[in-house]
Amino acid sequence: MAVRLTDVANEAGVSLATASRVLNGSARKPAVEISDKVRAAAEKLGYFPNAQAQALARSTTKLIGLVVRDIADPYFSTIARGVQRSLGDSGVQLLLASTEYDPEREIEAVQAFMSQRTDAIILSGSRSLGENGQLLKLIENYQENGGQVMIIGQPMTDMGGIQIDNEATAEHLAAELISAGHRRFVVLAGEANLLTSRDRSNGFLEKLKRSGLDAEEVISGPFSREGAYVAMSDYLKRQKSAGGVHRVCVFCVSDVMALGAIRAIRENRLRIPEDIAVVGFDDIPTLIDITPTVSTARLPLEEIGKWAGEMALNHGELRKIVVSGVPVLRESTQLADGQ
Amino acid sequence: MAVRLTDVANEAGVSLATASRVLNGSARKPAVEISDKVRAAAEKLGYFPNAQAQALARSTTKLIGLVVRDIADPYFSTIARGVQRSLGDSGVQLLLASTEYDPEREIEAVQAFMSQRTDAIILSGSRSLGENGQLLKLIENYQENGGQVMIIGQPMTDMGGIQIDNEATAEHLAAELISAGHRRFVVLAGEANLLTSRDRSNGFLEKLKRSGLDAEEVISGPFSREGAYVAMSDYLKRQKSAGGVHRVCVFCVSDVMALGAIRAIRENRLRIPEDIAVVGFDDIPTLIDITPTVSTARLPLEEIGKWAGEMALNHGELRKIVVSGVPVLRESTQLADGQ
DNA sequence: CTGTTAGCGCATTCAC
């Protein structure tokens, strides 16, 4: 249907091989005169190389796959932007898959990318890695066939990627809060079987313990805005019926959860930080518009995406980058008497 | 390198064709016994069909392309989520391109998708359509070769898509504000050469005029958070040096711009809505966490993405859907004396 | 129902 290279070659009165060399680069350089003729023909006919045919012939697709949990979540969309930007004009195209928090779909996404013969797969926010042997086996298969895998967030031996030191960062965050004067903490810990979730709450709790403190409560629940909203609402209700809410600092293992918690707090007509302090984790761009400004641990999300993308491009050196977050205390954890 | 269908066929002791029929569906159904053997072989060898080879042989790629301006912008990421969801388990994969607000890159994106022989291209937030003949020519070429194009936002004859009735929606929004008691308006109009931008401000102004009102000021600038921030800051500075800020309602042609404006207002230590009222447009999900809650015109963004995706899947009937936004007045435009 | 064969569009050896 579409214009083929053959058509261009005919139009220009040269061979297929020559046309190929002119249009799609090669070591051998055809004469300028011929090159011009070919290019003119391509232009005239409206030729666009068939990427699938090229991929088949070259056995490399210039395709990379990114799997996220939810592209509308600022955490993932910021990473996605970073990946996009890293691609620049490398000519590499990005295939996007959303798992919608479903391990099943995560596997399907990887399978689809394998079928597409993507040169690399960037896995962010994996849910099943580590628990699910199936995904791991899939990935091994992929790697054996020359595919590169970059994991964002999870520390995995044997693969490159951006490892986020959630535990140390959470500890650091706890330390800052303590030295800012906070003593009573509640932790919205997310899901215990999610590594990210677990590392963050563990790191935080660990630091508390080593400082002679103890969380008043550690509440598990879905690793989502809604989950945090429910958990927080529930917590407040319990507090109220137990005599009243006392001042605590609520650590949420993600900013998105912090937003859910904040909403619950607001609906209970409590003030932040006067009645309850809130801290998140990630520093998603969205925070910039929240009042009061929200304390968090800043992760260079866009950079992380960019690094992952660069690693995907550099078909060679698999590196492993370890990123630590930086505590950023803002209004949401400001103590009344503090400056 | 990877396992080929031939390998599977050999392993199972059947012909290539049979293996193909078993693994990748066909009208002809091989015997159950043979099917099982083939599937077992595929499983054992870790076979994944080569999508490029399939595409070449079938001359259909099961690929669709989505081009956005910035995937980290909630407007686009919400649409992207809708598109993703519409794909479900159709087996269609999504190729994503970000133009970064650059018409040049928009063209490159479409060209890349054409090379990938995507079955459809969804164009959202196009910048150059209508001004730039080059993109239009490209698209015609694509359509002639059987490609489907869905435009989101821009009203284009000859293509399917989701048309957003920006003008009527803006009029409606203005009407609501007027009947809520607002009389003095300032418009942050974005860029005059961006259709979306222009339609929204025109519709709004039109309604004011027909109500015997007139905007105090119409300020142009980049169609972005930053642009609105600068525009608003500048406006406030001028007001202050002219004797003081008087109460107005600021209409921003997008929520993202409204957020920028709000920031500028806050930095000037003015209160919303007491000193200045603010309205946006789109109802991006982000608004849910903003205080005060922000008035806007609600567009079903995720639905829009979903519809576009569905149209891309239904390789047949090109429809054109017209969507109108619904004014939603919230705290940011509440008048002191109002209820 | 199963196997053989001929392309799909292009890159790339290999001859010239």
Next chain:
DNA sequence: GTGAATGCGCTAACAG
């Protein structure tokens, strides 16, 4: 420097 031929992995006629 240029052209002819082979194969990338798979599907879809066509035979059997």
